[in-house]
Amino acid sequence: MPAPATPHLAIDLERMQANIARVAEAATARGVALRPHAKTHKTIEIGRMQVAAGAHGLTVATVGEAEAFVAGGLDDLFVAYPIWVDADKAARLSTLAARGAAISIGIDSIAGVERLVHAGLAGRIAVRVEVDAGHHRSGCAPHDAGEVAAAAVRAGVEVEGVFAFPGHAYAPDARERAAREEADALTAAAAAMRAAGVPPTVISGGSTPSLAASLALDSPVTELRPGVSVFGDAQQWELGSADPAHIALTCHATVVSHAGGRLVLDAGSKVLGPDRAPWATGHGRLLDHPDARIVQLSEHHAVVELPGDLPALGSVVRVVPNHVCIAVNMVDDLEVYDRGDDTMPATRWRVAARGRNS
Amino acid sequence: MPAPATPHLAIDLERMQANIARVAEAATARGVALRPHAKTHKTIEIGRMQVAAGAHGLTVATVGEAEAFVAGGLDDLFVAYPIWVDADKAARLSTLAARGAAISIGIDSIAGVERLVHAGLAGRIAVRVEVDAGHHRSGCAPHDAGEVAAAAVRAGVEVEGVFAFPGHAYAPDARERAAREEADALTAAAAAMRAAGVPPTVISGGSTPSLAASLALDSPVTELRPGVSVFGDAQQWELGSADPAHIALTCHATVVSHAGGRLVLDAGSKVLGPDRAPWATGHGRLLDHPDARIVQLSEHHAVVELPGDLPALGSVVRVVPNHVCIAVNMVDDLEVYDRGDDTMPATRWRVAARGRNS
Numbered sequence: 001m002p003a004p005a006t007p008h009l010a011i012d013l014e015r016m017q018a019n020i021a022r023v024a025e026a027a028t029a030r031g032v033a034l035r036p037h038a039k040t041h042k043t044i045e046i047g048r049m050q051v052a053a054g055a056h057g058l059t060v061a062t063v064g065e066a067e068a069f070v071a072g073g074l075d076d077l078f079v080a081y082p083i084w085v086d087a088d089k090a091a092r093l094s095t096l097a098a099r100g101a102a103i104s105i106g107i108d109s110i111a112g113v114e115r116l117v118h119a120g121l122a123g124r125i126a127v128r129v130e131v132d133a134g135h136h137r138s139g140c141a142p143h144d145a146g147e148v149a150a151a152a153v154r155a156g157v158e159v160e161g162v163f164a165f166p167g168h169a170y171a172p173d174a175r176e177r178a179a180r181e182e183a184d185a186l187t188a189a190a191a192a193m194r195a196a197g198v199p200p201t202v203i204s205g206g207s208t209p210s211l212a213a214s215l216a217l218d219s220p221v222t223e224l225r226p227g228v229s230v231f232g233d234a235q236q237w238e239l240g241s242a243d244p245a246h247i248a249l250t251c252h253a254t255v256v257s258h259a260g261g262r263l264v265l266d267a268g269s270k271v272l273g274p275d276r277a278p279w280a281t282g283h284g285r286l287l288d289h290p291d292a293r294i295v296q297l298s299e300h301h302a303v304v305e306l307p308g309d310l311p312a313l314g315s316v317v318r319v320v321p322n323h324v325c326i327a328v329n330m331v332d333d334l335e336v337y338d339r340g341d342d343t344m345p346a347t348r349w350r351v352a353a354r355g356r357n358s
Numbered sequence: 359m360p361a362p363a364t365p366h367l368a369i370d371l372e373r374m375q376a377n378i379a380r381v382a383e384a385a386t387a388r389g390v391a392l393r394p395h396a397k398t399h400k401t402i403e404i405g406r407m408q409v410a411a412g413a414h415g416l417t418v419a420t421v422g423e424a425e426a427f428v429a430g431g432l433d434d435l436f437v438a439y440p441i442w443v444d445a446d447k448a449a450r451l452s453t454l455a456a457r458g459a460a461i462s463i464g465i466d467s468i469a470g471v472e473r474l475v476h477a478g479l480a481g482r483i484a485v486r487v488e489v490d491a492g493h494h495r496s497g498c499a500p501h502d503a504g505e506v507a508a509a510a511v512r513a514g515v516e517v518e519g520v521f522a523f524p525g526h527a528y529a530p531d532a533r534e535r536a537a538r539e540e541a542d543a544l545t546a547a548a549a550a551m552r553a554a555g556v557p558p559t560v561i562s563g564g565s566t567p568s569l570a571a572s573l574a575l576d577s578p579v580t581e582l583r584p585g586v587s588v589f590g591d592a593q594q595w596e597l598g599s600a601d602p603a604h605i606a607l608t609c610h611a612t613v614v615s616h617a618g619g620r621l622v623l624d625a626g627s628k629v630l631g632p633d634r635a636p637w638a639t640g641h642g643r644l645l646d647h648p649d650a651r652i653v654q655l656s657e658h659h660a661v662v663e664l665p666g667d668l669p670a671l672g673s674v675v676r677v678v679p680n681h682v683c684i685a686v687n688m689v690d691d692l693e694v695y696d697r698g699d700d701t702m703p704a705t706r707w708r709v710a711a712r713g714r715n716s
Contacts, residue, residue, distance in 0.1 A: 005446040005716035039657060061658045081658060084614040084624070084672050088363040108615055111671050137659050138615040138622045167656065256442040257466050257496040264496045266442070270687050271715045275632040298525065299397060299683060300419045300439060300715070301495050313469050314442050325657060329628050329688065332713055355690055357629045357658065358363035 003344055006254040006316060007267035009331050013338045013346070015248035016230060017049065022246075023211070023229050024053040030215045035059045035078060035204070037227030040325045042353035043334060044072030046230060057102070059225045063092050064356030066103060072352060075101035078204075080163060080225065082108040082130055082138045088358075090119030097124040104160050106130040108140045110151045122156040128202065129193070133164035133185035134178060145189035146196030153198050161202030162189045163225075169210035172279050175241065179213035182206075187220050209241040233324035234285040235277060249334075250287050250318035251327065252342075253302065255311050263292075263304035263311065267319050270299045273326030280322055287318040294319070318342070329354055361702055364612040364674060365625035367689050371696045371704070373606035374588060375407065380604075381569070381587050382411040388573045393417045393436060393562070395585030398683045400711035401692060402430030404588060415460070417583045421450050422714030424461060430710060433459035436562075438521060438583065440466040440488055440496045446716075448477030455482040462518050464488040466498045468509045480514040486560065487551070491522035491543035492536060503547035504554030511556050519560030520547045521583075527568035530637050533599065537571035540564075545578050567599040591682035592643040593635060607692075608645050608676035609685065610700075611660065613669050621650075621662035621669065625677050628657045631684030638680055645676040652677070676700070687712055 027034045036050045037059040047058050047069055057076030060066050066077045083089055083105045096103050104126040107113055116122065129148050132139035140148055149159045164185055169178035182205045193200050206214055206224030214224060228236055231249040236242030253267035272284050274297065283297035292306035302319065311317055321327035328334070328351055335345040385392045394408045395417040405416050405427055415434030418424050424435045441447055441463045454461050462484040465471055474483065487506050490497035498506055507517045522543055527536035540563045551558050564572055564582035572582060586594055589607040594600030611625035630642050632655065641655035650664035660677065669675055679685035686692070686709055693703040 002446070005444075007715050081624075082615050082622075084612050086363075086612065086672065088360070108617055109671070112615075115672070132617060136618055137654060137656060137661055138617045140617065254442050254444065257440050257470075259466055259490060259496045259498065260494055264440075266439075266716070268715075269633070269684060270713075273632060274681070274684055275627070276634075296495060298495060303495055313467070314444065314473070323632070326627060326632055330713060331715075355628075355688060357365050357626075357689075358624070 004335050007251050007271045009271070009327060009334050010250055010252050010342070010345070011334050011336045012248045013336050014340065015246055019230055019232065019246055019248055020049055020053045023226060024055070026215055027224060028054065032221055033223040035223050035225050036230065037080070037225050038069060039065060040227035040328065041230055042328060042351045043349050044069065044074065044352050045349045047072065047074045062356055062358060063089055064358055065353040066096060067092065068353035068356055070096055070099060070101045077101065077103055078128065079103065079105040080165065082106045082112055084112065085115040085119045085121065090121065093121055093125050097121070104128055106163065107148060107152065108138050110148055113148065113152045113155060113157060116157060117155045123158065126158040126160045127152055128160050128204065129162045129189065131162060131164050131185050131189040133166050133182040135165060135167035137167060139164060142185045142188035143192050146192035146198065149193045149198035150196040159198050161200035161204060162186060162193060163204035166205065166207050166210045169207050170235065170239070170277065172239065175209045175239065176213045179210040179217055182210065182214070183217050183219035183221070190220055208236055209239050212241065228324055231324045234320045234322045235280065237285060237320065238280060244287065244290065247287060247320055249324055250320055252316050253319050255313050255315050255317065258310055258313060263306060265302040265304060265317065265319065266300060267302050268298050268300040271327065271330055272297065272302070272319060272321045273323050273330060275323035275326055284322050285320040287320050362693050365609050365629045367629070367685060367692050368608055368610050368700070368703070369692050369694045370606045371694050372698065373604055377588055377590065377604055377606055378407055378411045381584060382413070384573055385582060386412065390579055391581040393581050393583050394588065395438070395583050396427060397423060398585035398686065399588055400686060400709045401707050402427065402432065402710050403707045405430065405432045420714055420716060421447055422716055423711040424454060425450065426711035426714055428454055428457060428459045435459065435461055436486065437461065437463040438523065440464045440470055442470065443473040443477045443479065448479065451479055451483050455479070462486055464521065465506060465510065466496050468506055471506065471510045471513060471515060474515060475513045481516065484516040484518045485510055486518050486562065487520045487547065489520060489522050489543050489547040491524050491540040493523060493525035495525060497522060500543045500546035501550050504550035504556065507551045507556040508554040517556050519558035519562060520544060520551060521562035524563065524565050524568045527565050528593065528597070528635065530597065533567045533597065534571045537568040537575055540568065540572070541575050541577035541579070548578055566594055567597050570599065586682055589682045592678045592680045593638065595643060595678065596638060602645065602648065605645060605678055607682055608678055610674050611677050613671050613673050613675065616668055616671060621664065623660040623662060623675065623677065624658060625660050626656050626658040629685065629688055630655065630660070630677060630679040631681050631688060633681035633684055642680050643678040645678050
C-alpha cells in the first residue's frame, strides 16, 4: 500500500510492545494485578496484547467502550465511572451481562446504587466504590465508602472493592504526593468497608504519572490501571514519567510552510488534540527535535520554533501529542510501523471504540 | 426513536437557521459574498442550507473535507490552506477537478506553486495567495503576494485572488484591531498583486469574532468566511461575538454525581473538546446556568461549580463547548431538535467530514 497521507497517527510497534512488557513486569514484581485503561488506545489488537502480557482484564470509561471491547472478545471489564443507570444504560448493561461478560462499574453514592437495583441489575453487574483521593472529581469521601458498600450489599449488589484515580498526579512534582494520598485514601476506605462488613477484594488505583511511585510505596493496592503508559505522550515526557526513547505513538506531519521563518506543519488540534496543561512547554513535542517548541496550534496548523536549519518544505516530522488519549479518539485508524521502519506501515488498526462517549 | 443517550451534541434547528439568515443578510447589506467555513459543522445538510441562504460556495480546510462535500453535491469549494501537493494530494485534487468541481486552494510560497505545477494541476485547480494579517501562522508577507501570484501566472496557474485569516481576533478586546489589520494587509497585498500584473478578483477574509467589525469597516474584502457563526460557542459568548440566546449547539449531559457538593456531568473533553484559551472562564458554559463555571474537565467528567441548589442527580443539562469546531469533530452524528423541543430530536445528521484531516 502507498504511504498514508499526513497527518496520521503512527504506532512504533516494537516500542509499544516493550512498554506493555515493562509495565507488566513491574506489576508482577510488586505482586499487583494490572487492569490497563483501554480508553487510551480504544483498539482491540492492543487490548489483546495487554491481556496476553498478563493483564487481568481491561478498564474502560463508558458503556460504549465496554460494548466495543466485548465485541472484540475482551469481556473482563471494569467501567471506572460512576454510571447513572438510566433506561438506555440499563438496557445496554443488561445485554452485556446476558452475553456472559464480567462487567463491574463504579458507584459513588447510595442514589447510584438504587438506580442499578431499580434497573434489575443487582446480581448481574458488580460494583466498586469510587473514593476521592485528592483529585476532587467524582468519588465519595473515603470514610463514606463503607456506607455506600453496605447499601449495595443490602440491595443484593455484589461489591468487588474500591477504587480511586489520582488525577492530581498530572502536575510537576506531584506524582509522589498523589500516589501517597491515593494509598492513604484507599487504606481509609478499605477500613471503612471492613467496619461496615464489606471487606474489599479489589483495591484499585493508579495512573501513568503516579505508576512508579505507587509501585514503590507501601500501599494497599491490589490492582493498578495505567492507561497512557502503553504509548507515552508529551505530558508524560515533560512530567518525567515517560522516557522519550519509549514514546510509541507520534503524528506524522508534513512541513507545509516556512512562513515567518518558522515551521508550519499540517497537524493541528483536530489530530493532536487541543490539550495544553498550564505547565506544558507547548502544544506537543517533536520526537526528533527535542529543542523545538510548538508555539501555536490551530485546527490544521502547528507552528514550530526550533533552533538551527528548518526541515525542508515537504519533509515529514514526528509530533508527540500532549495527551495521547485525545489524539487517538480523533482518528478512525492507527498506522502500525514495525522493525524501526518509519516510512511504510506494516498494518493498520481500527480505533474500535473511538467516539464511544456514552 | 428513544431519546439519545447522553452525552450527545444537539442542534437547535430554529436558532441555527436564524444564525445562517442573520449572517447572510448582513453580508448582503454590505455587498460582500459569503463563503462560510464548513470545518465548523462538517455536515452536508448544513452546507446546503448555507448555500440556499445565498453563500457563494463553502470554505474547507483539507482535501478530505473537499471530497466529503463534493460527494454531498457541494462542489464550489475553497480549501483555505497552503496545501503541500505531494503524490497523494495531487491524485485526489486531480480526481476532484475531473469530477467538475470548482476547487481553489491556498498558496503562500513559490515552492508551493511549483508543487502544483509539477503535479499537472495548472489550469485545473485555481489558487488564492495567503497573506499573514497579524495572526503569524501561515501566509506570506502582504508585499510578497505579488511575487507569488506572478510566479503562479507564469506557470499557467489561475490566481483567483488573495486571502487572510485574522485568528488573532480570538482574544479579549482584539476583534476590531484584528479586523483593521486584516483590512490593511489585504489592501497591501492587493496593491502588490496589481503592481505585479495579477489584480485579485477575490479579496477574502474573515472569522466569526472579527465578523461584525469587518462588516463595519472600510475594507477591500469582497468575501467573508466565518465558520463558528452558524452555531456560536462559549468562546464567542465570552468574547462578545455570540449572544447566548443565539447559541445553536449544545452538549446534552447527565448529572452523574454530586461529589464534593459540586455537579459532575458525563460530558468531558472527548465530546466537548479540551480547548481552553487562557482568557476563558472555564472549560465551557452551561446554557441555562450562566453563573455556573466548569472548573475541571477530564475525558468523561465535567466538574461544575454553581450557586444555589444543584440540579438533581440524573437530570440533563445543556453544555456549550468552548470551541464548537472541535466538539463537532469528535462525534459521528448531530441530533437535531426542532420547534423548541429539547427532549426528543426531530432527526439526526451525519458529520460527513469528521476526522478528514488530510
